[in-house]
Amino acid sequence: MPKAGFVSFVGRPNAGKSTLLNRIVGHKLAIVSDKPQTTRTRIVGVKNYPDGQVVFVDTPGVHKPTHRMNVRMVGVALDAMRDVDLLTLIVDVSVKPGPGDRYLLGLLKDVTTPAILALNKVDLIAKAKLLPIIDRYRQQHPFVEFVPISATDGTNVDVLETLFLQYLPEGEPLYPADYVTDQPDRFFVSEIVREQVLQLTHDELPFSTAVVVDRFEEPGENEGYSLYCTILVERESQKPIVIGKAGAMIKKIGTAARHELERYFDARVYLDLHVKVKSEWRDDERVLDEMF
Numbered sequence: 001m002p003k004a005g006f007v008s009f010v011g012r013p014n015a016g017k018s019t020l021l022n023r024i025v026g027h028k029l030a031i032v033s034d035k036p037q038t039t040r041t042r043i044v045g046v047k048n049y050p051d052g053q054v055v056f057v058d059t060p061g062v063h064k065p066t067h068r069m070n071v072r073m074v075g076v077a078l079d080a081m082r083d084v085d086l087l088t089l090i091v092d093v094s095v096k097p098g099p100g101d102r103y104l105l106g107l108l109k110d111v112t113t114p115a116i117l118a119l120n121k122v123d124l125i126a127k128a129k130l131l132p133i134i135d136r137y138r139q140q141h142p143f144v145e146f147v148p149i150s151a152t153d154g155t156n157v158d159v160l161e162t163l164f165l166q167y168l169p170e171g172e173p174l175y176p177a178d179y180v181t182d183q184p185d186r187f188f189v190s191e192i193v194r195e196q197v198l199q200l201t202h203d204e205l206p207f208s209t210a211v212v213v214d215r216f217e218e219p220g221e222n223e224g225y226s227l228y229c230t231i232l233v234e235r236e237s238q239k240p241i242v243i244g245k246a247g248a249m250i251k252k253i254g255t256a257a258r259h260e261l262e263r264y265f266d267a268r269v270y271l272d273l274h275v276k277v278k279s280e281w282r283d284d285e286r287v288l289d290e291m292f
């Protein structure tokens with residue numbers, strides 16, 4: 001009998017959840033950055049194995065919410081601890097645990113879902129440091145497995161995948177064999193643009209920026225996609241930063257995003273970017289309803 005079910009990735013911001021999802025599924029489904037709070041929504045990725053199908057659920061990092069958007073983000077992660085067959089807590093072993101880690105472990109106490117602990121970024125630390133870390137986590141939660149991994153170089157990711165299948169219930173595949181994700185193309189368009197904003201800006205901007213797809217035109221014969229997006233910022237003073245001197249920054253964002261979008265669609269892309277100030281959009285339920 002084959003295995004089938006849902007496996008979620010939860011953890012603190014920046015732990016490497018999305019990097020792991022992309023590596024396992026073999027597609028870039030989630031954008032990744034070195035800044036915390038990159039993922040804002042639930043991202044699904046399906047992988048088929050000879051002995052079963054796993055539906056992976058990547059989630060936003062759990063953090064202290066400062067806006068309604070953040071409350072929603074954390075809510076997504078909390079739901080994904082419960083509504084799955086197996087949860088994977090991903091921790092970054094290269095950083096010292098803090099209050100946020102304790103908060104997250106506290107949340108796990110009310111959850112009955114079996115949990116695997118994936119100790120990520122082992123490429124960054126000496127092997128001797130691992131055992132004490134594992135010991136500490138063992139005392140804090142009855143994890144069913146402890147797996148040191150590196151989501152970037154792939155160390156032990158195959159071991160982790162074997163364990164996922166082991167802990168999943170028997171069942172027929174939930175999705176057709178060629179199904180990868182439930183996110184629509186529009187979502188990937190806005191995320192690919194946002195990824196460039198994350199990469200090319202800093203300070204408060206990555207947190208206070210959102211990308212909305214205003215128009216999405218499928219290509220006609222011998223044509224490319226025409227995509228019209230708005231980059232939302234929160235304050236008038238942030239607009240010139242995204243636009244740059246004589247439009248240099250918005251051009252840089254646009255060119256990089258267009259290249260990535262052309263790879264994604266395997267077609268030519270015309271990308272039109274606008275910047276708009278929408279004060280306090282992170283607390284605006286209407287804006288959030290469109291994003292979540």
Ligand SMILES: Nc1nc2c(ncn2[C@@H]2O[C@H](COP(=O)(O)OP(=O)(O)OP(=O)(O)O)[C@@H](O)[C@H]2O)c(=O)[nH]1
Pocket residue numbers: 011012013014015016017018019020031032033034035036037038039040059060061062120121122123124149150151152153
């Ligand atoms: N050295 C090293 N870096 C890693 C590893 N896994 C992820 N990273 C890096 O850690 C950073 C965060 O990775 P993400 O995958 O975006 O982390 P995340 O947990 O999805 O973060 P949020 O979406 O903000 O919650 C990126 O710069 C990754 O390249 C790893 O195994 N080793």
Ligand SMILES: [Mg+2]
Pocket residue numbers: 017018019030031032038039059060061
């Ligand atoms: Mg992420």
